[in-house]
Structure formats: structure tokens, C-alpha cells
């Protein structure tokens with residue numbers, strides 16, 4: 001069920017199988033494993049601190065990770081985009097009448113994201129929400145709000161590694177079953193930031209679209225060849 005890439009166990013079945021898989025957990029942290037997250041995690045322990053195979057699962061989010069899995073001779077079945085997992089989770093929460101807490105992004109994007117989801121998924125229960133601009137070391141008010149509202153899922157869209165650190169630090173003291181870091185997904189759902197056209201996603205070119213839209217990302221792309229090289233050489237790294 002998992003492919004080994006460097007020190008990581010990456011979920012290697014289909015997205016549909018993944019959605020069934022996560023429903024069996026009492027508590028789980030879903031990590032969108034793109035090359036940037038995985039590469040940085042090799043050097044910054046705090047990204048994956050506290051993550052174990054028991055309470056966390058990494059999905060191959062990005063064509064770079066799909067290629068890496070082939071280089072590592074442990075191929076994953078397909079790319080599993082975080083934002084698509086998010087939508088599937090929303091769907092089963094609506095069916096099961098379970099609440100979701102939305103944490104992250106700027107207030108305006110967050111509000112619009114929630115509004116769009118409520119329009120698309122009738123009956124969606126929003127347990128609560130908070131923007132992503134706060135001190136994660138001093139956020140008892142937000143943690144209390146999550147405890148009080150008792151969501152089934154907490155979506156955290158504050159970019160990596162901020163969102164992963166937040167989840168690792170607090171998930172065990174919170175009541176929700178599913179925690180997922182979602183990067184800029186609230187911005188995309190708000191409609192203010194477009195996702196790549198379907199054909200680009202199909203050809204593994206979503207990264208190109210994102211760089212064209214947000215040129216500051218070009219620097220971050222440099223991580224992909226470095227990550228692939230690391231996998232090819234499989235040299236020692238600081239674990």
C-alpha cells in the first residue's frame with residue numbers, strides 16, 4: 001500500500017482507495033507530499049515531527065513525486081492532488097452529516113471559499129473557521145473553538161511547513177478525526193486563484209501553470225530536480 005521514497009512511505013493506491021482507507025481511522029493527518037515538502041522534510045525535522053505511519057499518511061501530490069517513485073523502483077499508481085482529496089472528504093462529510101472546521105488563508109479568501117463550498121454542497125456543516133494569520137504558539141482561543149464545535153475534519157490551509165507544524169503540535173489535543181494541510185487550496189476554491197486547465201493537469205503540467213500565475217514560485221521549483229537527484233543517488237541524508 002506504500003511506496004518507499006527516501007525515508008518516506010508514500011500511499012501508492014488510487015485516490016478512490018485512499019478515500020476509503022482514511023475513513024477507517026480514529027485520528028489521521030493527511031500530508032500532501034509534493035517534492036518541496038518532502039525535500040524540506042529531509043532537513044527540517046519539524047515538518048514531519050510526530051508523524052508516524054499510524055497517525056499520518058503522505059499522498060503523492062505532484063508529478064515530481066510520481067517520477068521519483070519510478071526512479072526509486074517503487075511506483076505509485078497515480079498522483080493524488082490534495083485539493084481533490086479535500087473535495088472527496090467534503091462529499092462524505094455531507095453524506096454523513098459531519099462537520100468541518102476551516103483554518104487558514106486570508107479572511108476574504110476563507111469566507112469566499114466557504115460560501116462557494118456551501119453553494120456546491122447543500123447540507124455541508126461548517127463547524128467553524130478562522131483565517132490563517134495568527135501566532136501558532138499562542139492560539140488557545142482557536143483551539144478552544146475547535147474543541148467546542150467538535151468537527152470531524154480540520155482543514156488547515158496555511159502553506160508548508162506552517163500547517164504541518166500546527167497539525168503535528170495540536171492534533172492529539174483536538175477531537176477531530178481527520179487533519180489535512182491544504183496549502184493554497186482555499187484560495188483556489190474561493191475562485192480568486194485558478195487551478196490549471198484539465199489538460200495541463202492531465203499532462204503533469206500543473207506546476208508550470210502555477211509558476212505562470214505566481215512567478216515567485218519559480219525559485220521553489222528548483223527543489224524538484226534536487227529531490228529527484230537525491231532519490232536517484234539515494235545518498236545519506238539527515239533524518
Ligand code: UDP
Nearest residue numbers: 104105106132133157158159160183184187
Ligand atoms: N497562509 C496563511 N497563514 C500564513 C501564511 C500563509 O494562512 O501565515 C495561507 C495563504 O494565505 C495561502 C496559503 O497559506 O492561502 C499558502 O499557500 P501556498 O500556495 O504558499 O502553499 P503551498 O500550496 O505552496 O504549500
